[in-house]
Amino acid sequence: MYSLRCFLSRVGLFSKPGLLPWYARKPSDWSQPFWGTACKGNFSHGISKKCPRGQKSCEKPTYLGPLDGSWQERLADVVTPLWRLSYEEQLKVKFEAQKKILQRLESSLQMLNRVNGTITAPKSEGLCCLLHPVIPSPIINGYRNKSTFSVNQGPDGNPKTVGYYVGTWRDGNIVCVQPNHLKNIPQKHNQVAQYYEVFLRQSPMEPCLLFHEGGYWRELIVRTNNQGHTMAIIIFHPQELSQEELHIQKEAIKEFFIKGPGAVCDLTSLYFQECKMTRCSHQQSPYQLLFGEPHIFEDLLGLKIRISPDAFFQINTAGAEMLYRTVGELSGVNSNTILLDICCGTGVIGLSLARHASQILGIELVEQAVEDARWTAAFNGITNCEFYTGRAETILPQLLKSKEDRQLIVAVVNPARAGLHYQVVQAIRNCRAIRTLVFVSCKPHGETTRNIIELCCAPNSAKKLLGEPFVLSRAVPVDLFPHTLHCELVLLFTR
Numbered sequence: 075m076y077s078l079r080c081f082l083s084r085v086g087l088f089s090k091p092g093l094l095p096w097y098a099r100k101p102s103d104w105s106q107p108f109w110g111t112a113c114k115g116n117f118s119h120g121i122s123k124k125c126p127r128g129q130k131s132c133e134k135p136t137y138l139g140p141l142d143g144s145w146q147e148r149l150a151d152v153v154t155p156l157w158r159l160s161y162e163e164q165l166k167v168k169f170e171a172q173k174k175i176l177q178r179l180e181s182s183l184q185m186l187n188r189v190n191g192t193i194t195a196p197k198s199e200g201l202c203c204l205l206h207p208v209i210p211s212p213i214i215n216g217y218r219n220k221s222t223f224s225v226n227q228g229p230d231g232n233p234k235t236v237g238y239y240v241g242t243w244r245d246g247n248i249v250c251v252q253p254n255h256l257k258n259i260p261q262k263h264n265q266v267a268q269y270y271e272v273f274l275r276q277s278p279m280e281p282c283l284l285f286h287e288g289g290y291w292r293e294l295i296v297r298t299n300n301q302g303h304t305m306a307i308i309i310f311h312p313q314e315l316s317q318e319e320l321h322i323q324k325e326a327i328k329e330f331f332i333k334g335p336g337a338v339c340d341l342t343s344l345y346f347q348e349c350k351m352t353r354c355s356h357q358q359s360p361y362q363l364l365f366g367e368p369h370i371f372e373d374l375l376g377l378k379i380r381i382s383p384d385a386f387f388q389i390n391t392a393g394a395e396m397l398y399r400t401v402g403e404l405s406g407v408n409s410n411t412i413l414l415d416i417c418c419g420t421g422v423i424g425l426s427l428a429r430h431a432s433q434i435l436g437i438e439l440v441e442q443a444v445e446d447a448r449w450t451a452a453f454n455g456i457t458n459c460e461f462y463t464g465r466a467e468t469i470l471p472q473l474l475k476s477k478e479d480r481q482l483i484v485a486v487v488n489p490a491r492a493g494l495h496y497q498v499v500q501a502i503r504n505c506r507a508i509r510t511l512v513f514v515s516c517k518p519h520g521e522t523t524r525n526i527i528e529l530c531c532a533p534n535s536a537k538k539l540l541g542e543p544f545v546l547s548r549a550v551p552v553d554l555f556p557h558t559l560h561c562e563l564v565l566l567f568t569r
């Protein structure tokens with residue numbers, strides 16, 4: 075089989091000693107034969123339809139599992155489309171995908187910069203020569219620390235089925251399938267989901283399948299940490315229930331997971347959220363702790379990190395360590411620089427670099443995440459940091475005005491899929507003290523491309539992009555999502 079060493083050598087990794095040294099570390103379950111595990115249980119030995127021609131593992135179309143085996147495969151193909159490939163092959167696919175993203179980006183930038191040519195990449199190879207090999211995830215199977223399960227009609231028609239969707243709302247063919255065999259979900263998450271289903275099936279209350287059709291029980295979110303602690307969050311549509319009626323439901327689920335059949339899940343905490351919208355923040359509708367510890371904690375890069383139910387946390391903890399190390403190395407922070415952590419979540423990026431920087435300034439929209447960042451700073455004895463709650467587009471321009479030119483600033487941005495607000499790009503671009511920008515993107519195409527173009531284009535007074543343009547000087551993909559097509563891309567810009 076194609077080996078990791080061979081692949082990394084081929085893409086030039088082993089020829090660059092000392093550069094980002096942790097990426098060559100062998101993942102702990104590296105030698106595990108995935109195909110072998112995929113054939114266990116309900117899986118058939120592969121549906122030839124989607125397999126590349128001549129690929130050995132796909133040559134056994136015989137169906138071996140029980141009735142819903144094909145559902146499990148359909149689900150696996152939707153959620154983890156690379157699951158049939160070895161991890162080495164997955165990394166190859168991801169590398170090629172990142173290369174395409176950079177090629178497209180380069181075309182857009184070349185069109186814009188034809189006159190003043192701000193791109194430094196050699197013309198013969200283009201931006202792709204800045205692309206490093208994908209840093210592999212140290213854990214390949216069961217790596218997710220958070221899973222969100224829906225409630226809907228299962229393949230057998232039972233509306234109280236807890237799982238993941240196959241099909242689309244548009245086509246009206248949604249089926250909820252228990253994700254028992256998805257390679258990225260740990261068994262613990264499935265166990266809690268299965269017991270939630272047991273609870274639902276004995277509850278007299280209906281599930282909420284479509285908002286306009288009534289019903290109560292909705293999603294289940296499960297969060298776990300490296301120590302095996304488990305937080306479960308039940309999302310419930312309150313419809314017109316009175317406080318008393320709501321209390322009965324909360325007591326019922328609490329009882330089920332403390333003393334009933336669900337006790338085997340050994341939950342560390344159980345939350346309940348009444349939510350009438352697709353998603354509610356803690357501000358819109360508070361997460362109500364029914365029992366247990368209010369937070370979950372993670373040990374990462376020598377820090378103890380607190381995570382609240384409403385706070386974002388990278389879903390692959392070991393992979394996140396790789397990501398943050400990469401950001402740290404690329405950022406080049408030192409005791410003379412301020413590190414600006416924009417969209418900082420629980421503050422991990424900034425806090426992990428605090429001892430190298432003169433000051434950390436974090437900006438984050440979600441209040442609970444900022445409270446976590448402050449707690450983590452205090453618990454770990456970090457004092458050179460400040461966290462601001464609110465929209466980066468509102469806070470950043472003011473914050474930069476107060477800092478401008480007095481000290482060098484390294485900016486790290488890690489926005490959600492929607493990318494950065496234009497005012498954030500503008501503020502960074504126009505702040506002379508920012509010479510280095512590390513852009514961490516979970517979706518480097520789409521809005522991020524627009525952000526990058528605005529960071530790198532020639533000065534444009536109509537758009538109020540006045541500062542010197544940034545130049546992309548490195549691109550490092552980090553795989554936090556084995557078996558899927560997703561990858562985090564860390565982009566280093568300098569000027």
Ligand SMILES: C[S@@+](CC[C@H](N)C(=O)[O-])C[C@H]1O[C@@H](n2cnc3c(N)ncnc32)[C@H](O)[C@@H]1O
Pocket residue numbers: 385386387388416417418419420421422423437438439440443464465466467488489490495516
């Ligand atoms: C991809 S997460 C990154 C979090 C953090 N850097 C980490 O690694 O855990 C994006 C974060 O941006 C926050 N966010 C979204 N829109 C924002 C905005 N307009 N201003 C500030 N933060 C925002 C989200 O709440 C989320 O915590």
